[in-house]
Amino acid sequence: MNSEKLIIFDTTMRDGEQSPGASMTKDEKLRIARQLERMRVDVIEAGFPASSNGDFEAVKAVGKVIKDSIVCGLCRANDKDIQRGIDALAGANAWRIHVFIATSALHMEKKLRMTPDQVFEQAKLSVRYARLACPDVEFSPEDGSRSDPDFLCRVLEAVIKEGARTINIPDTVGYAVPEQFGEMIRSLRERVPNSDQAVWSVHCHNDLGMAVANSLAAVRLGGVRQIECTVNGLGERAGNTSLEEVVMALRTRKDFYQLQTRIDTTQIVPASRLVSQITGFVVQPNKAVVGANAFAHASGIHQDGVIKARETYEIMTAEDVGWSANKIVLGKLSGRTAFRQRLEEIGIELDNEDAYNKAFQRFKDLADKKSEIFDEDLQALVAQEASISSNEVWGLVSMSQASGTNDKPQASVVLQQNGNEVKADSKGDGPVDATFKAIESVAQSGAELLLFSVNAVTQGTESQGEVTVRLSKGGRIVNGVGADTDIVVASAKAYINALNKLESKMERLNPQHQM
Numbered sequence: 001m002n003s004e005k006l007i008i009f010d011t012t013m014r015d016g017e018q019s020p021g022a023s024m025t026k027d028e029k030l031r032i033a034r035q036l037e038r039m040r041v042d043v044i045e046a047g048f049p050a051s052s053n054g055d056f057e058a059v060k061a062v063g064k065v066i067k068d069s070i071v072c073g074l075c076r077a078n079d080k081d082i083q084r085g086i087d088a089l090a091g092a093n094a095w096r097i098h099v100f101i102a103t104s105a106l107h108m109e110k111k112l113r114m115t116p117d118q119v120f121e122q123a124k125l126s127v128r129y130a131r132l133a134c135p136d137v138e139f140s141p142e143d144g145s146r147s148d149p150d151f152l153c154r155v156l157e158a159v160i161k162e163g164a165r166t167i168n169i170p171d172t173v174g175y176a177v178p179e180q181f182g183e184m185i186r187s188l189r190e191r192v193p194n195s196d197q198a199v200w201s202v203h204c205h206n207d208l209g210m211a212v213a214n215s216l217a218a219v220r221l222g223g224v225r226q227i228e229c230t231v232n233g234l235g236e237r238a239g240n241t242s243l244e245e246v247v248m249a250l251r252t253r254k255d256f257y258q259l260q261t262r263i264d265t266t267q268i269v270p271a272s273r274l275v276s277q278i279t280g281f282v283v284q285p286n287k288a289v290v291g292a293n294a295f296a297h298a299s300g301i302h303q304d305g306v307i308k309a310r311e312t313y314e315i316m317t318a319e320d321v322g323w324s325a326n327k328i329v330l331g332k333l334s335g336r337t338a339f340r341q342r343l344e345e346i347g348i349e350l351d352n353e354d355a356y357n358k359a360f361q362r363f364k365d366l367a368d369k370k371s372e373i374f375d376e377d378l379q380a381l382v383a384q385e386a387s388i389s390s391n392e393v394w395g396l397v398s399m400s401q402a403s404g405t406n407d408k409p410q411a412s413v414v415l416q417q418n419g420n421e422v423k424a425d426s427k428g429d430g431p432v433d434a435t436f437k438a439i440e441s442v443a444q445s446g447a448e449l450l451l452f453s454v455n456a457v458t459q460g461t462e463s464q465g466e467v468t469v470r471l472s473k474g475g476r477i478v479n480g481v482g483a484d485t486d487i488v489v490a491s492a493k494a495y496i497n498a499l500n501k502l503e504s505k506m507e508r509l510n511p512q513h514q515m
Contacts, residue, residue: 006219006250006259007226009043009201010036010243012275013062014074016234017047021450021470021477022279026058033062034349035274036231037069039267041243043096045072045228050084059085063092070094070136077101077126086133096136099126099164103141103152116151124158131163138166140203145171145181153191160194166226167198171214174207174238178217185222201226204241206233211241216249220257231275232283232290244268244289244321252316269322270346273376277383280468280479282453289321330378332367336360346375348382369485370462380457380466380483393503394443394496397421401431401488411435413492415442432491439492443499447471451479454487469494471502478502 013029016022024032029046036044046062047055063071071092073085077099089095101112101123108114114122123139130137139159141147156167169185176184185202189195202218204211211233218224233242247263254260272290276283285293295318330342339360343350350356362381367373395416403409410427411434424442428434432452451470456463465487469480480498484490 004225004259006261007042007199007201008243008247008261008263009045009072009226009228010041010230011045011203011228011240012036012230012234012243013058014045014047015203015228015236015240016230016275017279018236019234019239019279019281020236021479022234022281023477024058024278026054026061028278029058030061030065032231032271032274032278033066033071035267035271037066038264039271040262040264041069042262043070043072043226045074045098047073048075049073049088050075050081056084056088059088060091063089063095067093070096072096072098072138074098074100075126075130077122079126079129082126082130086130090133094136095134096138096166097130097134098138098140098168099123099130100140100142100170101126102143103147103155104143105148106146107143120151120155120158123155124162127159127162127164136166137164138168138201139164140168140170142170143172144169145176145184146173149184149187149191153188156188157192157194160192160198165198166201167195168201168203168226168228169218170203170228171205171211174205174211176204176210176214177208178210178213179221181214182217182221185218185224189223199226200224201228202241203228205235206238206240206242209238211239212245212249215241215246216257219259231271232281232287234275234279234281242288244272248289248316248321251320265320266322270379273379274383277380277466277481278479280451280453280470280481282455282468294318295323330363330367330373331371332364334363334367334373339363342375343378343382346378348379350382366464366485370464372462374458376457377464380464383481383483392500393418394499396489396492396496399435399489399492401435403431403434409434411438411488413438413442415439415496417442431488435488435492436495439495439499445471445473445499445502447473447499447502450477452491454490457483465490467491467494469498471495471498473502476502 017024033044046059049056049059059073073089075081075085085097108119127137127139202215202224204214215227227246229241229243229246231243233239247261250257250259269290283290285291359382397414397416399413401411408427409431412425414421414423422442424438426434426438426441428437450472453468455466457466464483464485466483467490471478478498478501480494482490482493
């Protein structure tokens, strides 16, 4: 029996970045978009073009470079938003305009302050406007899972008649449960007379931990053929449907679902790491598919079984999703050619020769501190290089710190401020606290520290520490990332990286539009 195809629609760069602190710059979106294309995602929702000039430029840039995936922009159901989407994407190789408007009684009354008839007309006219410029239009009734079925059928029939070729039903607040949600989609498809003229899709949130289950129930019971999801399940509140879980569920249980995707599953772990590095949202160790413990067996009985026959306790292999044994790939004597070749092998692309040269110099500096360089080290190194802009206000020149069981920890830092060196000293509750206070005594940003997180890039005491610092000031939330074999130095780098983002106009306000 031939398997049907399921479309994977990734919204990491749109809905995923609505997590507080996950807002991305244009360059960061380009890096993620290239990895999603390498993973062979069908549709990449690059952002919300009307939300800011920064996001408009980011969506436009993604549309220019992506050739093997459809690039999509989200737009509210009004001509101004839609025109911004058209202007951002009209030059793309393949593009989609995604129009949404709320259809639940609660949202229409309290949020939109519109009557059902007004919403009906707005939905119809907006799809008509989008369809004039773009042959590929998707429509979403926001809060669809809590909308009146009769009204929903009326709206969906009208937008399909106007040319919407994908109908996406969002479970905006994660209220649905699998059986009910699957039956709801099936009922809608049966009741909408022209439902066969559109691909049906779902977009589920994970507030009750059922986003993946709801999406798969909609596939199995409702005949859905597109799932909207994010890498690592990233998203506001409890997150969205997890791309890696959906893809591997379909692959592992193809006997049950009899559906296939075109995803290159070996690119899943690289995508997970990239998104985690850029957003600062660490993947929990016991996360399905991409967690560090996903393929670890601690039980003696399990270990014995896996050694004798892998399938006794493993339903998929680590290699299937891109986990690799930590091979030593480079060392102190490795040259520029070997460095470039290894970056290409693990899917890292840099924009120009200058970027390669800077990354290579950082690699050499790391090799002086660390004898064995792993793939994960290279990814952390390049992620840190990419986070540094050419017009930084602050830079770390040097630092030292001292702490002991009976001494008050203290730190001394030398910073570069717009080309001038400034020195500061401070004491604190620990070496990191002292370092941050020293930096802050000079920067005087007044920012609130929301998150400080340290993770080992690889195993062993020689591992680099990768630090994420999240700062908030005046409604803006930014992440700074730093890596070093000395975690206090990594912490200083991360804090300074975050300060530079606060200074930069590239970072926009955390988006509040949801679906």
